[in-house]
Amino acid sequence: MAISFTINHQSRQTAARTGRIKTHHGCFDTPAFMPVATAAAMKLLTPEQVRSTGSQIILNNAYHLMLRPGVDVLQQMGGTHEFMRWDGPVLTDSGGFQAFSMSDINSVDDDGVRFKSFVDGSMVSMTPERSMEVQHAIGADIIMAFDDCPPSRQDHPEGYLDRVRLANDRTARWLQRCIDAHVHSDHQALFGIVQGGTEPDERARSAEQVTQMDLPGYAIGGVAVGESNELMHEIIRLTAPMLPEQKPRYLMGVGYERDLLQAVQAGVDMFDCVLPTRNGRKAYAFTSRGPLRLRNASFKLDPGPIEAECDCQVCAGGFSRSYLRHLFMADELLGSALVSLHNIRHFQRLMLDIRGAIMDDSWSLLGQRWPVLGLEPAVSGPGEGLDDDSA
């Protein structure tokens, strides 16, 4: 096996567990939060800065890297670890989600997807085999199967169930093709992805199809595509236990603090989300009491850090809300860099505390420390409500 997963502790009150995944590029603790370095760059942050946040594993997007710099460059430069100077574990998605959601799609059929490159407008063909080839070139430690992620019911109300069924069957067939194309090296672990939209029966059918294959890990895909939070949590609670208990479970593209906690308690081990960096660039700083909008005039003369309890390089380094606000008002990109750094550390501190809470089921204590989780009655504070911007 390219990776090994050890469960260290199982919560008694919930399905949550702590563990450790060993990869060819080192270990990471679970439940794990993976910040997203889409194009082999964590936007404004150096790998050293990302490491300072306690991030142990990061994510690259195969879709972006395939189009730019291209497979040839990544291959000749020795893969993404060497290319971006990140020596820890890396996970790549298959490119499927982006091909479906971000592209001018020319055609989707049982073979794969044809879409227009956002780089040069050329037609690009993405198939299970091509996705494996791309992910082999990138060289991530964990790679994802190429799946068919159906749109949400809101975006596709007519014939939704049929579209979900079709996606499930394609996802299963494409998974087999991925497995056939995947060189079983010691280096790269292939995860399967469960689809099924918001249809409980289809979630069960997809989980059965996908877990028939003996793989080192399994993911829950097709959530956070437009459904309500309640429905998303329900689908996660329903799907997680359908995945093998001894294998890592990865929830793709989620989410806010409450979403992570819900999923952890359902037995999910891995997460990725662009929120810390994307919102950081928009002057949204996460805190344990909810986000701060740093452009707000109320911070003009505020000498305090984003969060006094935070140990990130920004808060512990003495950068004030006043200074951060100034950077955003003056379009100085250092503001985006600093708040991204804080935000990633925010999520890593949360995961650290969640891992601690799992050990002795101290969920109430966790809720006290993190009012944003909504476990305790709301406490008044600087929180200003959640940003609606989803992952």
Place this chain on the structure above:
Amino acid sequence: MAISFTINHQSRQTAARTGRIKTHHGCFDTPAFMPVATAAAMKLLTPEQVRSTGSQIILNNAYHLMLRPGVDVLQQMGGTHEFMRWDGPVLTDSGGFQAFSMSDINSVDDDGVRFKSFVDGSMVSMTPERSMEVQHAIGADIIMAFDDCPPSRQDHPEGYLDRVRLANDRTARWLQRCIDAHVHSDHQALFGIVQGGTEPDERARSAEQVTQMDLPGYAIGGVAVGESNELMHEIIRLTAPMLPEQKPRYLMGVGYERDLLQAVQAGVDMFDCVLPTRNGRKAYAFTSRGPLRLRNASFKLDPGPIEAECDCQVCAGGFSRSYLRHLFMADELLGSALVSLHNIRHFQRLMLDIRGAIMDDSWSLLGQRWPVLGLEPAVSGPGEGLDDDSA
């Protein structure tokens, strides 16, 4: 005195000298290169990253900080050191140069300048007294007199000499007003600025007017405003010896490597320039053999660093030209950050070597190590000629 200047070594072949300036926030070695943190931010770099380049002193622009975040914010936040978390020496310019060169000017008269704020369009009045007030609030260790910097002969061919004379007289009168308004604290050293355009007689007259005042340091202003390189070097060689030998001499807003060397050899001790950061953001990487344009397709598969001999965090950290090119092609701002970091270190390595060359007049050796200085016959290499973009 708010600062003290010790000359450690005097070159025997040239007017160059090495020394050390002690300020309220620590020391810096001369000849010194000061990178520019215009709005109290070195664009994409954290203070820690700036420190890693060996920069000992940085520059803030009073003009920008006055307009945003404003004097009230800087004062209440404890000045720029505390605000931007830079605990080393800081120098501020007076705001005069920017008020003249960057603003919609409403009027210039003997009292000062009235111009439109680029932040909110309001009319702003800048006088010697106001400049001192602003620079006091910013709290830099070295502050500059408010001067009248005349346009270049090219921009103002008719009546150029009269304009230069007027600027000199104003500069002298404004200097007296600055001195009167300057609180002689132990903390802030006020430097006078010599004008005179490209008129040798006017340079001499301005130097006489300005050095009549006993100040801790003197600057050469009004160069690199559009004149030829040769003429600029001539004016620097002419003006530097007119300034007191025992006081630091500061050449404002210059320049490329050759310009720095010329000025050092004329006896200049301090420099500031936006080139490393501004050109860095445009994918121009400085090397000892001349700049690289990192967007160039020739770097697509180049696994080497910007410069093998460079010890900056980028070159020593193993970031390849191929990766840096990718970052710029993908509009990933990490590229701007990394190349800015390298470029600042490039200038600091050059200053280090220049200080070494002064000690034993090893100028030929310096020229061998830094072909870009043009001291030796050109050597073939990765240099692609100088960027025309001036400071």
